[in-house]
Amino acid sequence: MKKYTKIIALLTVMVFVLSAALTGCGGSKTSENTSSQGQTEQKKEPVELVVWSHLTDPEIAKVQEIANKWAEQTGNKVKVLADQSDFQAFSTAAQSGKGPDIMFGLPHDNLGTFQKAGLLAEVPDGVINKDDYVPMSISAVSYDGKMYAVPISMETYALFYNTEKVPTPPATLDDLIKLGKEVGFQYDVNNFYFSFAFISAYGGYVFKDTGGGLDPNDIGLNNDGAKKGLELIKDFVTKYKFMPADINGDMAKGNFQSGKTGLYISGPWDVDGFKKANVPFKVAPLPQVDGKPMPSFAGVQAAFVSANSKHQQEAWDLMKYLAENTGLPLFETGNRIPALKSLLDNPEVKNNEILNAFAEQATHAIPMPNIPQMAAVWTPAGNALQLITSGKVPVDKAADDMVNQIKQGIATQQ
DSSP: OOHHHHHHHHHHHHHHHHHHHHHHHHHEEEEHHHHHHHHHHHHHOOOOOEEEOSSSHHHHHHHHHHHHHHHHHOOOOOEEEEEOHHHHHHHHHHHHOOSOOOEEEEEEGGGHHHHTTTTTTOOOOTTOGGBBBBBHHHHHTTTTTTOSSSEEEEOOOOEEEEETTOOOOOOOOHHHHHHHHOOOEEOOTOOHHHHHHHHTTTTTTEEEEEESSEEHHHHEESHHHHHHHHHHHHHHHHHHHOOOTOOHHHHHHHHHHHTSSEEEOOOGHHHHHHHHHHOOOOEOOOBBBBTTTOOOOOEEEEEEEEEOOOOHHHHHHHHHHHHHHSHHHHHHHHEEEEEHHHHTTHHHTTTTTHHHHHHHHHOEEEEEOSSGGGGGHHHHHHHHHHHHHTSSSSSHHHHHHHHHHHHHHHHHHH
16 A cells, blocks of 8 residues: 555656646746747838939938938938929829839928828828927928928028128118119019019918918909009019019029129029129018018928838838938038028028028918919919019909919819
8 A cells, every 4th residue: 555655646746847847848938939029029121211302412412311320220221312203203103102202302382282192191290399390381281280291491582682782681662662773673573483472461362371271262362462462563564664574583683693783582592603603692581561571482392201101100210310300411501491490590500691581581481382273373373473564454454364264273173
């Protein structure tokens, strides 16, 4: 009996030891599997992002340099390529899987067309802080109350003045007219982009801003304020004889560069040319009208992530990095006015007297409408200006005809 008892006891111990050993092995294996799975989830395969850009070649090279730093930190790859394709080319490429992950440096007024076609990914929370940007630039990249792009830089036009002819720039419209009679004043008067400032100064507008978007059914280019501004534009040509009715941008620029005129309206793209030509000039915000700043049209260079990108997370991570790090380099390389408030206060920007004047004007500017209906505005508006400045059609009729033509153009889009 004792013999059997000892055998049973021995077997019990062996079973216990074996069970413990198996449990230990099983636990170890489970732990190893869990650890291995965690490492797999944390470690992602590197991706290659493609960025298309409408910026200049020197600017694109700078963006590539900055993108390379992000790539080094994340283990991914980035190609930044020059692109001048139109909407249709981008749409075709995007839908066929051959488009970019990011478009960087596209004028914001294209966004409505891209958004309507479903090509834009909405900007996720955390990519940027809206309060860090000039409010106008956020409006420019928003559509139906949602952000579909990130502001990169902004541009507008202002008043160039020859410092040998004009020691102090005109502060008011009356001053501008008075000085214009003495030293000459010209600009591309039949270009709606530039002449819009004199229309908006009295209350004219393209599409009514409802606070939640633009209403294409409410066009303000033939209201009383718009007509008053158009009368002023007519006076520049027919009454004050500042410029001929057939003037264009090159003529106006050439006359200022040669010293024939002392006042000229244009944008930062003319700065380098005037410097190289040794023109003695400075830039000031547009003169005030009735004690208020004159609102110019503004353009915002925007960046968006393609809705068709297969690497949304990485693309937005790169976008955040570029938004935080390209502002000053693009200011230095391409005279781009930063959209970030902090960079506008940067000493390098603040101490640049010429570009700082454009930045000041930009704070009073109105972003060009970014809805698709804006495409129906440019041709009727330009034609109306030509008819008005040539004296062929009275302002009232030209303004009313312009709005009717815009409405017809919008109707054909639908």
